[in-house]
Amino acid sequence: MKKIIGITGGIATGKSRVSAFLKSHGYEVIDADLVVRELQAIGGRLYLAIYDTFGQTFFLENGELDRVKLGDAIFSDEKMKERLSVIQDKIIRQELLDRCQASKADVVFMDIPLLFEKNYAGFDEIWLVYAPRETQIERLMKRNKLSRVDAIKRVDSQMPIADKRALATRIIENCDTIDVLEMQLITIINEM
Incomplete structure (x- = not known):
């Protein structure tokens, strides 16, 4: 039986990095943002x-x-x-x-940024890629070359990341280095 795992987070929390890691380890990841780009x-x-x-x-x-x-x-x-x-x-x-x-595939990951906001359902597990709000703002300013005001506007347009924590099956902390994130993911995959 197919296992479906939703991956979500907030803007600039690292969902794409988690998805890329899973793909590099042979897992199928359906990326909602890429699907939207294809449809657009x-x-x-x-x-x-x-x-x-x-x-x-x-x-x-x-x-x-x-x-x-x-x-x-x-x-x-x-x-x-x-x-x-x-x-x-x-x-x-x-x-x-x-x-x-x-x-x-036996396990399908679905990377859906607005999973909670849009009330997506039907997952066996939901993994939240978490970074504190201030980290999101800083990453977004750097990544998208936005002003602090514009970065805050984008972060605040989504459900607060703290509220999402309470709804997720598993929390993936993305507050440290990439190596720490990947070690955490290896541990989680081995527990599946």
Whole structure:
């Protein structure tokens, strides 16, 4: 029987690093962010839905989705964020479900940043990649070259990381070096 493990966290907590580690050890990881990017590519289901809803506002001259402009808009306009969320939610959920069902692996990891916020269900376990709020802000400023105000705005747009801790099956602390994180992951994998 297939085991499905959700991986979540907050922005800049290290979900991608955990997913990359799992992939490098032969595990199948379905990355919701990558799925969304595929669906947002020219002609994809999300691309068409965004175009039908907002027109050319968030598209570059070459026809591609302007992710930066769209991201800036949704992080500064709550109504637009909600409208886009409703449009995308059904398409994304169905695609993730289809990919999970099609998998032949015994263990499938699903990296879903908004797992709790969007009430995803059906997991045998949920692993939370945790970093304190201040660490998230600092990482986001460095990674995305954002001002502190913009980094805080993005962190605060998600459910507080402390609230997510109470909902997870397992907490992966990502507050130290990469080596410490990887040793922790090896221990967790050996316990599966």
